Amino acid sequence: MDIALATLLSPIVLFFLLGLAAALLKSQMTIPEAFAKGLAIYLMMSIGLKGGVAISKGDLGWDAGLVMASAVALSFLLPVIAYALLRFTTRLNAVDSAATAAHYGSISIVTFVAAGQAISAAGLQSSGYLVAVAALMEVPAIISALIIAHRGAGQGENVAGSDRGELAREVLLNASVVVLLGSLIIGWISGEAGMKSIAPFFVEPFQGVLCLFLLDMGLSAGRGLRNGWRQLGPGTVAFGIYMPLVSACLAAGVAALNNMGTGDAALLITLSASASYIAVPAAMRLALPKARPSIYLTLSLGITFPFNLILGLPLYIWLARAISPGAA
Amino acid sequence: MHARRRLELIIERMAAPRACKVLEASGLTGYTVLPAVSGFGGHTRWSRDADMSASSDMVVIVSIGSDDQVQSALTELERLLGSHIGVLSVGEVQVLRPDRF
Numbered sequence: 001m002d003i004a005l006a007t008l009l010s011p012i013v014l015f016f017l018l019g020l021a022a023a024l025l026k027s028q029m030t031i032p033e034a035f036a037k038g039l040a041i042y043l044m045m046s047i048g049l050k051g052g053v054a055i056s057k058g059d060l061g062w063d064a065g066l067v068m069a070s071a072v073a074l075s076f077l078l079p080v081i082a083y084a085l086l087r088f089t090t091r092l093n094a095v096d097s098a099a100t101a102a103h104y105g106s107i108s109i110v111t112f113v114a115a116g117q118a119i120s121a122a123g124l125q126s127s128g129y130l131v132a133v134a135a136l137m138e139v140p141a142i143i144s145a146l147i148i149a150h151r152g153a154g155q156g157e158n159v160a161g162s163d164r165g166e167l168a169r170e171v172l173l174n175a176s177v178v179v180l181l182g183s184l185i186i187g188w189i190s191g192e193a194g195m196k197s198i199a200p201f202f203v204e205p206f207q208g209v210l211c212l213f214l215l216d217m218g219l220s221a222g223r224g225l226r227n228g229w230r231q232l233g234p235g236t237v238a239f240g241i242y243m244p245l246v247s248a249c250l251a252a253g254v255a256a257l258n259n260m261g262t263g264d265a266a267l268l269i270t271l272s273a274s275a276s277y278i279a280v281p282a283a284m285r286l287a288l289p290k291a292r293p294s295i296y297l298t299l300s301l302g303i304t305f306p307f308n309l310i311l312g313l314p315l316y317i318w319l320a321r322a323i324s325p326g327a328a
Numbered sequence: 329m330h331a332r333r334r335l336e337l338i339i340e341r342m343a344a345p346r347a348c349k350v351l352e353a354s355g356l357t358g359y360t361v362l363p364a365v366s367g368f369g370g371h372t373r374w375s376r377d378a379d380m381s382a383s384s385d386m387v388v389i390v391s392i393g394s395d396d397q398v399q400s401a402l403t404e405l406e407r408l409l410g411s412h413i414g415v416l417s418v419g420e421v422q423v424l425r426p427d428r429f
Contacts, residue, residue, distance in 0.1 A: 033376060040380075160408040161346030220380050227373040281383040285342035289411040293384040294372045301380065 004314035007118050013309055015211045019218020020306065024226060031216040039213045040278070044179040046202045046209075047113055047131055052187020053195045054128020063258065064129040067268070070254045071133045074272055075140035078247055079105035083148050085243065090235040092295065098149035099284045099291030103300045104243050105141025106276035107134055109176060110217060111308050113210060115270035118313045124263035130271075135180040137271055142171050142283045149288050159289065167286050174279045221301050228298030236295065240303030244273035248316055256323040266320035273316060274308055275300035330426035333398040334390065337405065338364060339414035341385040346408055351391050354401035357429055359391035370413070386413075392421060392429050 007013060022029050082101035086092050092100065112134050119126055187195065195202075232240075251272035255265035277300045284291055335356075339347050344361060351359050364386040366375035376385050391401075398418060405416055423429055 033382075036380075037382075159343075159346060159411045160404040161343075161349040163349075166345070217380065223375060224379065227375065231372065278381040281379070281381040282342060285340060285383045285412075289340075289343065289413075292370075293379075294370075294374075297379060297381070297384065 003118070003122050003317055004311075006121055007313050008310060010117065010121065011207070011211050012114055012117060012214045016214040016218040016221075016306070016309055019215040019220075020222040021218075023219045023222020026226075029219065031212070031219065036213070036216045039209055039216065041175065041179055042202075042209055043113060043206075043213060044109060044176060045183045046206050047109075047116070048180045048183025049187035049195060049198070049202055051128040051131025052184040052189070053192055055132075055184070055188050056191040057128075060129050064127065067258050067260065067264070068129070068133055068136055070258055071137050071268060071271070072140050074251060074254055075105050075107075075137040076144045077105075078250070078272065079141045079144040079148065081246065081250075082239075082243055083145070085246070086236075086239060090239060091233060092236065095149060095288055095291045096295050098145045099288045100239075100296040100299060101148065102141050102145030102284060103275045103277070103280045103296050104247065104304075105137075105144055106139075106280045107137045107271045108274035108276055108300075108305060108308070109134060109180070109278075110213065111274035111305065111312075112267065112271055114214075114309055115267055115313055115316065117207075117210070119263045119266050119317060122317055124266065124317070125261065126263035126267050127261075130264060130267045131180060131184055133268065134271055135177055135184070138174070138177055138276070138279050139171055141276075142280060142287070145284075146287055162286075167283065170286055171279075171283050174282060176279045217301075217305070221305055224298050225302035228294040228302065231292065231294045232298055232303075236299060237303055240275075240299045241307050244275070244304055244308055244312055245315075248273040248312070248319060252319050252323050255320065260324060262317075262320045262324045265324050266317045269316040269319055270308070270313065273312055275304040277301040277305065329422035329424060332392050332421055332423045332426070332429050333395055334392050334419050334421040335398050335401065335416070336419075337389045337414060337416050338386055339389065339409075340383075340412055341387050342383055343408065343412040343414070344387050344389060346412075347389055347405065347414075350404040350408060351389070351401055354393075354404070355397045356391045356393040356401060359389055362388040362390070364388055369415075392423060394429065 079101035082104040086097040248269045251269040255268050
């Protein structure tokens with residue numbers, strides 16, 4: 001209960017709620033687009049660097065490799081479950097279901113960052129390699145969803161002007177993957193000594209920048225909800241809430257099998273429960289252009305992200321504690 | 329002044345490179361891509377500041393060329409718009425330097 005209250009009353013969640021409320025009340029407040037993109041890159045650089053420095057201290061062993069492999073397998077599997085649930089419980093067609101499923105197998109880096117703050121506030125420790133896990137979980141779900149779409153919905157036509165490499169470039173070289181993995185490697189190479197010299201920019205202001213970014217996220221989520229809520233039926237909205245819980249339970253099983261510490265388990269559970277709203281929508285516009293963005297974007301950003309941020313995080317920490325009660 | 333065709337394509341940003349390739353392959357000598365701010369279509373309002381991924385942003389591509397060049401582009405653009413969100417219009421314009429188009 002304490003964690004739930006502390007999460008709800010943390011500045012990042014309160015700024016998110018401020019943005020959400022402002023957008024739902026039709027406030028004209030905006031954060032300039034280029035500035036918001038700069039904030040996103042800053043946050044990814046910062047967590048990538050911190051993860052790299054942690055790895056440079058000897059954080060990467062066979063156990064970490066096993067967790068990474070399990071996380072990739074999970075990211076492949078989750079869209080299959082999501083697709084089956086969407087087809088069974090909603091009226092979405094096969095293409096919309098496949099595109100939406102991809103979002104729920106991939107991850108939200110902002111939810112991951114918020115989870116990092118929440119587990120620190122709860123007095124738990126986490127390992128740096130989880131940043132690499134986050135980057136690795138971005139891509140498999142997209143491939144999985146494309147296989148589903150090609151088999152189930154026959155989506156494979158040759159679109160005019162397309163070339164063979166464009167989707168691979170978008171999926172493997174999108175900003176999240178490049179910046180996260182690149183910063184992780186830079187942090188790993190430069191180590192703690194290198195980090196010290198850039199800490200005044202990448203460490204101390206992190207919390208404040210995160211608040212600014214969450215304010216923008218609130219505005220985006222609110223405007224997305226306002227524009228797209230008519231496209232979502234009750235079954236689809238319910239999916240946006242129960243699917244993270246299904247993913248969280250599966251990830252808890254994976255964390256228990258890998259004997260992960262509570263903090264690491266909480267992060268893996270959060271990653272699995274989160275839904276992408278940056279990397280996957282862009283890939284889906286190229287790969288499955290007939291899928292409706294008003295459905296998958298509204299669902300992942302307008303329903304699942306607020307749910308995870310406000311209610312999910314304390315729940316995932318509780319779940320991590322339940323499966324690894326002795327660890328910290 | 330000389331008569332030419334002006335092609336205006338409002339299309340989702342992610343598909344813009346595909347549209348540009350079609351225009352180049354059709355022999356059109358140039359085009360300009362402009363950002364679109366917000367709009368309404370397909371029962372949905374859209375706005376640049378409601379999408380973190382910028383994947384549902386729209387752009388406007390403007391190109392001017394001869395009848396033949398524009399006709400050649402239209403067949404492929406129609407195929408492109410079969411998959412992607414967009415609106416295409418063609419009109420007649422007067423240009424000062426015909427050798428450029």
